Amino acid sequence: MTVHLRASEALYLWRSAMLAMVRNDGPDLTQRQLTILLQIYLEPPPHTVRGLAALLGVTKPVITRALDTMGAMGLVHRTRDKTDRRNVVIQRTVEGSEYIEQLGRIIVRQGEELGV
Amino acid sequence: MTVHLRASEALYLWRSAMLAMVRNDGPDLTQRQLTILLQIYLEPPPHTVRGLAALLGVTKPVITRALDTMGAMGLVHRTRDKTDRRNVVIQRTVEGSEYIEQLGRIIVRQGEELGV
DNA sequence: AACTATCGTTTCGCTACCGTATCAGTTTGC
DNA sequence: GCAAACTGATACGGTAGCGAAACGATAGTT
Numbered sequence: 001m002t003v004h005l006r007a008s009e010a011l012y013l014w015r016s017a018m019l020a021m022v023r024n025d026g027p028d029l030t031q032r033q034l035t036i037l038l039q040i041y042l043e044p045p046p047h048t049v050r051g052l053a054a055l056l057g058v059t060k061p062v063i064t065r066a067l068d069t070m071g072a073m074g075l076v077h078r079t080r081d082k083t084d085r086r087n088v089v090i091q092r093t094v095e096g097s098e099y100i101e102q103l104g105r106i107i108v109r110q111g112e113e114l115g116v
Numbered sequence: 117m118t119v120h121l122r123a124s125e126a127l128y129l130w131r132s133a134m135l136a137m138v139r140n141d142g143p144d145l146t147q148r149q150l151t152i153l154l155q156i157y158l159e160p161p162p163h164t165v166r167g168l169a170a171l172l173g174v175t176k177p178v179i180t181r182a183l184d185t186m187g188a189m190g191l192v193h194r195t196r197d198k199t200d201r202r203n204v205v206i207q208r209t210v211e212g213s214e215y216i217e218q219l220g221r222i223i224v225r226q227g228e229e230l231g232v
Numbered sequence: 233a234a235c236t237a238t239c240g241t242t243t244c245g246c247t248a249c250c251g252t253a254t255c256a257g258t259t260t261g262c
Numbered sequence: 263g264c265a266a267a268c269t270g271a272t273a274c275g276g277t278a279g280c281g282a283a284a285c286g287a288t289a290g291t292t
Contacts (some may be wrong), residue, residue, distance in 0.1 A: 005223070005224055005227040005228075005232060006224070007217070007219070007220035007223075007224050008222060008262085010220050010223035010224050010227065011154060011157075011158060011216065011219065011220045012158060012173060013168035013223075014133075014154060014219070014223060015151065015154035015155060015158055017130075018147055018150060018151045018154065019151050019155070019171070019172065021147060021171065021175070022151050022172050022173070023145055023149055023173045025173070028147065028148075028250090029146065029147070030144075030146065030147075030278095030279075031138055031145070031146075031147070031150075032138055032144075034134060035131065035134045035138050036137050038130060039135070040129060040205075041127075042128060042131055045204070048239085048240090049216065049230070049239075049240055049241090050189065050239065050240080055135070056135065056138050056139065057138070057139045057141070059280090059281070059282085060239080060240065060241085060288095061240090061241075061280085061281080061282090062279090062280075062281090063240090064240065064241060064242085064278095065278085065279070065280085067261080068241095069278080069279090072142060078229075078240095082189055084238095084239085084288080084289070085239095085287080085288055085289085086238060086239040086240075086288050086289065087238095087239065087285070087288095088239080088240060088241095092173060096247080100127065101123070102128065103130070104123035104124070104126050104127045105123060107123075107126035107127070107130060108122070108123050108126050114229075144279095144280095145271095146248095146254085148249095151271095164269085164270090165269075165271090166268090166269065166270080167271055175250095175251070175272080176266065176269085176270065176271085177250085177251075177252090177270090177272080178249090178250080178251090178271085179270090180271055181248085181249070181271095182249095184271095185248080185249090186237090200258080200261085200269085201257075201258055201269095202257070202259065202268065202270070203258095203269065203270080204269080204270060221249050225271040228233070231246075234277070235263105235291080235292085236289100236290080236291075236292100237289080237290075237291095237292105238284075238287105238289075238290090239282105239286105239287085239288080239289095240281090240285105240286095240287090241267100241284105241285080241286085241287100242283105242284085242286095243282105243283085243284075243285090244265105244281105244283085244284100245280105245281100245282100246278075246279100246280080246281095247278105247279080247291080248264100248272090248277105248278085248280090249268090249277080249279080250275105250276080250277075250278095251274105251275100251276095252273105252275100253272100253273085253274085253283100254271100254272080254273075255263100255270100255271075255272065256269105256270100256271085256272095257268105257269085257270090257271100258267100258268080258269075258290075259266105259268075259269095260265105260266080260267070260268090261264100261265090261266080261268080261292085262263100262264090262265090262266095262268090
């Protein structure tokens with residue numbers, strides 16, 4: 001890339017990658033769900049419901065529901081914290097890692113095709 | 117940016133921008149809706165329902181419903197094609213332009229903070 | 233032991249999305 | 263002129279999201 005990403009470049013990149021994701025027929029995650037998933041896989045653990053809720057600026061049920069959905073898809077896994085059983089620790093899965101890696105590849109590929 | 121966007125950089129950029137969008141409390145568009153909106157604003161007209169459906173690889177009702185929703189939000193506008201009244205021409209709005217511009221600014225800002 | 237605080241989940245009523253099938257209106261082709 | 267083709271919209275039944283409120287389980291406090 002050049003010195004910085006320009007707005008128009010950014011938007012073209014965004015559209016291309018989103019288009020590839022939509023056409024890909026994979027899990028159709030909401031923006032919130034994808035944000036949660038990225039946070040889990042990009043930042044070191046532990047990840048908790050309340051932490052994610054605070055980060056995203058949403059209520060806790062939003063996180064619980066998103067984890068329900070993505071858990072059913074196999075993208076994340078939940079376990080009770082053994083030291084404080086009120087907490088739930090959100091863990092990564094192989095399937096989730098593969099999804100994130102695929103997303104990264106899609107963005108990079110679209111960026112290359114745009115010369116970004 | 118350097119020579120190319122690496123996968124990890126791409127994912128961090130993606131997460132940061134999506135996080136900013138989620139926290140922004142703006143219209144909560146689905147991935148499909150946002151893809152449609154970007155297509156309308158980045159590519160020259162005319163844009164039609166069938167064209168967008170073919171591009172995204174979805175059925176026509178998906179496009180109609182997305183346009184219903186985004187139309188109610190003021191992000192797009194629909195008009196009948198005068199030369200062929202079967203067609204509907206999808207048009208941009210000031211509000212939609214502002215939304216897209218804001219999205220571009222968010223991505224660029226997050227990219228700058230990541231040094232991408 | 234009893235009270236309080238915290239954590240994640242569940243419930244409620246509601247809204248919006250999905251895919252499939254079908255629709256009315258318009259144009260095309262014979 | 264009239265049937266076929268095509269466009270976008272609509273109906274249907276089902277699924278999943280939302281915010282607000284309440285809940286059960288656990289931990290901390292006195």
